[in-house]
Amino acid sequence: MARPTEVEVGEQKAPVIQPGQTFASITDKITGIVLLRPIKGGWVFGLFICFLILQWFLFAVCWLFYKGVGVWGVNIPIGWGFAIVNFVWWIGIGHAGTLISAILLLLRQSWRNSINRFAEAMTLFAVACAGMFPIFHLGRPWLFYWLFPYPNTMTYWPNFRSPLVWDVFAVTTYLTISLVFWFVGLIPDLASMRDQTSNKALKFVFGSLAMGWRNSVRHWNRYETAYLLLGGLATPLVLSVHTVVSFDFSVGIVPGWHTTIFPPYFVAGAIYSGFAMVLVLAIPIRKFYGITDFITMRHLENSAMVMLATGWIVAYGYAFEAFMNWYGGDPYESFLRWNRLHGPYAWSYYLLLFTNLLVPQVLWFKKIRTSPVWLFFISLDVLVGMWLERFVIVVVSLTRDFVNSAFGMYYPTHIDWAILTGTLGFFAACMFLFMRLLPAVSISELKVLLPQAEIKVEHEAEVHQ
Amino acid sequence: MKDPRIYGLMAEFGDVNTALVAARQTYAAGYRKLDAYSPFPVEELSEAIGFHKNGVALICLIGGLLGGTAAFTLQWWINTISYPINIGGRPLNSWPSFIIVTFEMTILFSGLSAVFGMLALNGLPMPYHPVFNVPQFDAATKDKFFIVIFSSDKKYDPVATRQFLEGLSPLSVAEVPS
Numbered sequence: 001m002a003r004p005t006e007v008e009v010g011e012q013k014a015p016v017i018q019p020g021q022t023f024a025s026i027t028d029k030i031t032g033i034v035l036l037r038p039i040k041g042g043w044v045f046g047l048f049i050c051f052l053i054l055q056w057f058l059f060a061v062c063w064l065f066y067k068g069v070g071v072w073g074v075n076i077p078i079g080w081g082f083a084i085v086n087f088v089w090w091i092g093i094g095h096a097g098t099l100i101s102a103i104l105l106l107l108r109q110s111w112r113n114s115i116n117r118f119a120e121a122m123t124l125f126a127v128a129c130a131g132m133f134p135i136f137h138l139g140r141p142w143l144f145y146w147l148f149p150y151p152n153t154m155t156y157w158p159n160f161r162s163p164l165v166w167d168v169f170a171v172t173t174y175l176t177i178s179l180v181f182w183f184v185g186l187i188p189d190l191a192s193m194r195d196q197t198s199n200k201a202l203k204f205v206f207g208s209l210a211m212g213w214r215n216s217v218r219h220w221n222r223y224e225t226a227y228l229l230l231g232g233l234a235t236p237l238v239l240s241v242h243t244v245v246s247f248d249f250s251v252g253i254v255p256g257w258h259t260t261i262f263p264p265y266f267v268a269g270a271i272y273s274g275f276a277m278v279l280v281l282a283i284p285i286r287k288f289y290g291i292t293d294f295i296t297m298r299h300l301e302n303s304a305m306v307m308l309a310t311g312w313i314v315a316y317g318y319a320f321e322a323f324m325n326w327y328g329g330d331p332y333e334s335f336l337r338w339n340r341l342h343g344p345y346a347w348s349y350y351l352l353l354f355t356n357l358l359v360p361q362v363l364w365f366k367k368i369r370t371s372p373v374w375l376f377f378i379s380l381d382v383l384v385g386m387w388l389e390r391f392v393i394v395v396v397s398l399t400r401d402f403v404n405s406a407f408g409m410y411y412p413t414h415i416d417w418a419i420l421t422g423t424l425g426f427f428a429a430c431m432f433l434f435m436r437l438l439p440a441v442s443i444s445e446l447k448v449l450l451p452q453a454e455i456k457v458e459h460e461a462e463v464h465q
Numbered sequence: 466m467k468d469p470r471i472y473g474l475m476a477e478f479g480d481v482n483t484a485l486v487a488a489r490q491t492y493a494a495g496y497r498k499l500d501a502y503s504p505f506p507v508e509e510l511s512e513a514i515g516f517h518k519n520g521v522a523l524i525c526l527i528g529g530l531l532g533g534t535a536a537f538t539l540q541w542w543i544n545t546i547s548y549p550i551n552i553g554g555r556p557l558n559s560w561p562s563f564i565i566v567t568f569e570m571t572i573l574f575s576g577l578s579a580v581f582g583m584l585a586l587n588g589l590p591m592p593y594h595p596v597f598n599v600p601q602f603d604a605a606t607k608d609k610f611f612i613v614i615f616s617s618d619k620k621y622d623p624v625a626t627r628q629f630l631e632g633l634s635p636l637s638v639a640e641v642p643s
Contacts (some may be wrong), residue, residue: 020543023504023608079555149539161562169566180580192504192606204570211590215502215512217603219587223491224506225521226583230576244565317640385627447505455509 001364017449018293026294028444030189030439033198033289042288043432050429057422060415069139071415078410081139082147084418088271090246091171092266092386095238096274097123101181102234103228113445115292117189118285119181119278125430126277127175129423136419145312163247170244177237181230184223187213188406188444203270204208229312242267247295249393253284256338256397259324263318272310272356273386276304276379281431287442294441297370298422304369307382312362314389317358332402344409347398355385417445472643473597473615474626475602478633481507484610488513490565491612492628498618502596502611510610516590524582525575530576537567595643613641 064071074081097119128288135141147168149157158165190210197203213219246262279300286295327336340349359381368374395410433438449452478484481503488501492514501510511517540563544550551559584590596602596613605611612633614626623640630638 020636027504027607149543155548157548158545160540160566163560166565166569169569172570175574177576179577184580184583188480188505188606195603195606201611211584212592213589214594215504216587217501217503217514217581217631218516219589220503221508221516222521222583222586224508224520225519226525226579229522229525229579233572233576233579237569237576240568240572247565364520444505453507454504455485455507457486 016298021446027192027443030441030443031193035197038168047432050425053425054429056418060418066349071155073410073412073416077408078393082412082416083133085394087133087310088390089387092270092273093277094123095270096128096278098234098238099271101285102231105231113449114301114441117442118440121434123178125427129427164253170241173243189439191444216373239267254397254401255332261317261320268310268313273383275307276382278301279375283372294449298374301369304363304375308363315357339400340396348392352388352392355381391458471616472641475599475611475639475641477601477637478610478629479636485509488612495620496614496618499614500613502605504606507628521583525579527569528578531576533567533571535633536570537563595641598642599639
């Protein structure tokens, strides 16, 4: 929450907040979404659809737990099917929220203040979706706690040399830190909600959550330090999480996995798909909740530019992978290249190049970067593309590895699809509830951006001179 | 001078610059036991009332060091003493493979220490506080700025302090019952 030196209202750039807002109008508008806005049919309908999908998801998961992972399309040699594809995809989506809240905080990109709250919520829900998949994949999911080091009667310990154990630590740390980061950001706004509502029950709920926050400047001082420290800690954390996820692959020797480019290429891909999800959520939210004054064209355009930039890092990753397949001279790696282009799953590789590389190039045009409709559909396209990327990495490599006798095919079952769709329903249902229950834009951080917040009196020391 | 029924005197201000000037004048007038309230973080205001440093960063550092040390020590102890497995004569204390968990635990413990340290130093959660007894204080989370001089201050005087606060062009001055 660094103080901006100025709110840029250049000729070229759209403003971060539309002029004419005051401290009171920001508070009224954002708390009003939760406290005053009547529940509308569209919201009920949307939540209902998500709820139905969630029921389908619960059915699929119960069936999975009852019968075992055999209800999936996984087999030998393709032991990692949709579960790992979806895990990597979801956790990548979460990364944009941390990028917005932590890295852009450290870089003093104050425009982030209007989108960080719901981006962080998106992170939490996405990591929750991601975290389910490794547990579903365990076979005996009720024994998941065996992954943690605790003294037990079997006198055994987890293998700390395994990337899968690193993953457990990375993902649980990421979930915990994302949760506290989000909650710390919420505390002052929960206090605003408490003071804005006249409903006794709501006052009690928001008051309890705000823990008696009273806006003392001493509290703010410590709060700002803690928030900045969290930003500084979350930045290396988010980079490490996807690095560790990529280690799940690159520590193995399967062709197409055993490569040193994986960590940066995975992180860039994560941010790419995450910003796509931010846009997919921001575009309808700003329209339906009437907060285009706070989430302006500037935010959409900046997100589009981040997508374009990270898209090119991903493109570099693809190019370098192909180059190393050829230059490395390893016969299995060369075969992998041939297999990606001509094998049974070639369609997925071509579709990946089309959705992830070709289509997003239209973002070079300012007209498209400033058109919410275009951005919405390009973001959906990128989300599909990034899912395909993980599909290509997991499935294409595993179906054709070293020996012909170990070649196989992978066909996802309807349970695979139900669980993938189900997590989408879970994610969307959480977002629907979040929009109505908590302030979706950070109130106190937006106030810092207003011209009224500018300090005009000089410092004492300078006055005395 | 101290009246146990009175927590202090509260002055309300309509904008940040008036509040900042008032806070500096209050501090310059010799009041030391005071607090200011603002709807968003204003670094200058906490400086004005003489609050410059906080201990959050130190707590965070200590937490991080403890977390990292504990994580590495645990892995070392497990792999060399409690559960040593000889795999082709490779070293038991294979420290490079312990770095990731050590790193993650450092981040986890420093992050949690920063947050819980901040809450503890702020004295939160605090279900009751006297400033909430003043009805207009609800606007502290909206658009108003407040300065409270506590009755425990040496210079506090029910009449003189009120006069002093009224001279700072506030919107209102109110007594805060404790």
